[in-house]
Amino acid sequence: MWKIYDELIAGIKEDIVVEDYVYGGHFSMIRAGEYNGVAHSFGNPTRPWMYSCELRGRTLKDVARGVKSWNLEEATMGMCAINAYYNSREHITKLGLDYFTNGESCKQAREKNDPFNNPEEAMKGKYVAVIGHFPHIEEQLKAICDLHVLELSPRAGDYPASACEDLIPKADYVFATGMTFGNKTIPRLLELRKKDAKFSIVGPSGPITPVLFDHGVTRISSYVVTDPEFVFDVIKNNKRGMFSGGKMIEYDITERNDK
Numbered sequence: 001m002w003k004i005y006d007e008l009i010a011g012i013k014e015d016i017v018v019e020d021y022v023y024g025g026h027f028s029m030i031r032a033g034e035y036n037g038v039a040h041s042f043g044n045p046t047r048p049w050m051y052s053c054e055l056r057g058r059t060l061k062d063v064a065r066g067v068k069s070w071n072l073e074e075a076t077m078g079m080c081a082i083n084a085y086y087n088s089r090e091h092i093t094k095l096g097l098d099y100f101t102n103g104e105s106c107k108q109a110r111e112k113n114d115p116f117n118n119p120e121e122a123m124k125g126k127y128v129a130v131i132g133h134f135p136h137i138e139e140q141l142k143a144i145c146d147l148h149v150l151e152l153s154p155r156a157g158d159y160p161a162s163a164c165e166d167l168i169p170k171a172d173y174v175f176a177t178g179m180t181f182g183n184k185t186i187p188r189l190l191e192l193r194k195k196d197a198k199f200s201i202v203g204p205s206g207p208i209t210p211v212l213f214d215h216g217v218t219r220i221s222s223y224v225v226t227d228p229e230f231v232f233d234v235i236k237n238n239k240r241g242m243f244s245g246g247k248m249i250e251y252d253i254t255e256r257n258d259k
Helices: 003-010 060-068 072-086 089-094 106-113 137-141 161-170 186-192 210-215 228-236
Strands: 020-023 027-032 035-040 127-131 146-151 173-177 198-202 219-225 246-252
Touching: 003 060, 003 072, 003 186, 003 210, 020 072, 020 228, 027 060, 027 072, 027 228, 035 072, 035 219, 035 228, 060 072, 106 246, 127 137, 127 161, 137 146, 146 161, 161 186, 173 186
Parallel strands: 127 146, 127 173, 173 198, 198 219
Antiparallel strands: 020 027, 027 035, 219 246
């Protein structure tokens, strides 16, 4: 179960120190110099912290280990630490992606790289499973494919999350929220996928790294912070508009250049 987490943690530099953090009502964030990462928050913790709950002064790598905690507040901050490293300008540039310098506005990048705004032509008529009830997902996909939405808190028309054991092995396309890393469901979801299924991680909680490709992910649509002061203020004060301080990024397995 922990292999994908251990590989993500192992790749983080040892000498990056956390300067500040905020656990927000919807998103959380860690700041560590040029490394800034966000992740969805999970609400109140139910288990004790594995490590110190004071994050300032600890290394980013040490905080990242908390992603394996069953205290979901600690896991959220662990995911923030992982994303601070992998979704940084330094790492994105190493992958050959130019989202920090390509001149696109935040709005343009989000519209372009949201996979639900621009579904593949090959998805037409296919069996599609979406983990997490994304906004407007029915309007975007239902008319073009055989859509199945799975949700921990299902709405009318959704499947409960436990239906993944039945539905994911049938899916030609799977779209999973990045929150599946924090709640520890991503390893099982990847095990359940068909061998030839297209499997995408979607949303700001997902790390942008080819490590995921080694485990069956074929596309990552996530988020990089471009204005950390703005994003930190938005999250700290429970404001709206976090996406105006960053860009959505799409990274496909066909773009992999680390091997």
